[in-house]
Amino acid sequence: MIAVENIHKSFGEAHILKGITARFEKGKTNLIIGQSGSGKTVFLKTLLGLFTPEQGSIAYDGKLYSELTGDEKRNLRQEMGMVFQGSALFDSMTVEGNVRFPLEMFTKQSKSEMQDRIDFVLKRVNLIDAHHKYPSEISGGMQKRVAIARAIVMNPKYLFCDEPNSGLDPKTAILIDNLIQEITEEYDITTVINTHDMNSVMEIGKKIIFLKNGLKEWEGSNKEIFKTDNKAVTDFVYSSELFKKVRQMYIEERN
Secondary structure (H helix, E strand, O other), X not given: OEEEEEEEEEEOOEEEEEEEEEEEXXXXXXXXXXXXXXXXXXXHHHHOOOOOOOEXXXXXXXXXXXXXXXXXXXXXXXXEEEEOOOOOXXXXXXXXXHHHHHHHHHOOOOHHHHHHHHHHHHHHOOOOOOOOOOHHHOOHHHHHHHHXXXXXXXXXXXXXXXXXXXXXXXXXXXXXXXXXXXXXXXXXXXXXXXXXOHHHHHHXXXXXXXXXXXEEEEEEOOOXXXXXXXXXXXXXXXXXXXXXXXXXXXXHHHO
C-alpha cells in the first residue's frame, strides 16, 4: 500500500499539488484521472520519487520515504516497475534484451537465472515467440506487453503505468487493461495507473482518484463513479456520448 498525506508540490510560483491525501491499495488497480493540467503527471512522478514534495509525506507499506537512507531509497526504487506512455523500449535491443536490461543493471543473477526469468515474464504477457524480434518488428500492442514484461521482471511491489493505452485501438487497449489487472491481482502488487481512458475507468477502476486543479476532487470505485452527483466528475466522465448513454441506462435501472 502507498499512503499519501497532505502533499504539496510547486514549481516556482505554480502550486501544482495542493494538499492531496490518498491511499493506493495492494492487489488493486488504482487509477488517477483528471483533465490535462489537473496535476496527474506531477502526482505520479512524486509517487515515483522523481519529485520531492515541499509538504506532506508518502509511505510505502508503512515506511516513510523522507526517513529512508540513500541506500534504502535505491532499494525501494528497485521494487518499482514502470510502464511508460510510449513504451520507451530500446530500439537497438531485441524484446529479450529489453526485458533483460533491468536484471543486468540491478541484479547479480547468472545468465541462466536471467533467461529463466525473461522466459517466464514473456510467457506471462503472451509473447512466447517474440524473444528475438526488435520493437520495430512488432505491433504497438505487443510493444506495450514487452514494456509490462520489463516492468515486472524484477518482481516489483509497486507498478506505475503512465497512459498505458495511449495510441492503441480499443480492442488492444482492453487486452492491456485486463493484463495489468490480472498481474496486479495475481502478484498482489500496488498498481497506480495515470489515465484519461474512460474505458479503463469502467473496466478496471477498482479505486479511482479524480484530480482537479491540483486537488483531490473525488475518490471511489468504477461502480460508484456512475452514482456520484459531483459535477466536476460528471462533467469529465460524461463528456462523451457513450458515457452519457451509460449514465442514462444506470438512471433508468434505478427507476
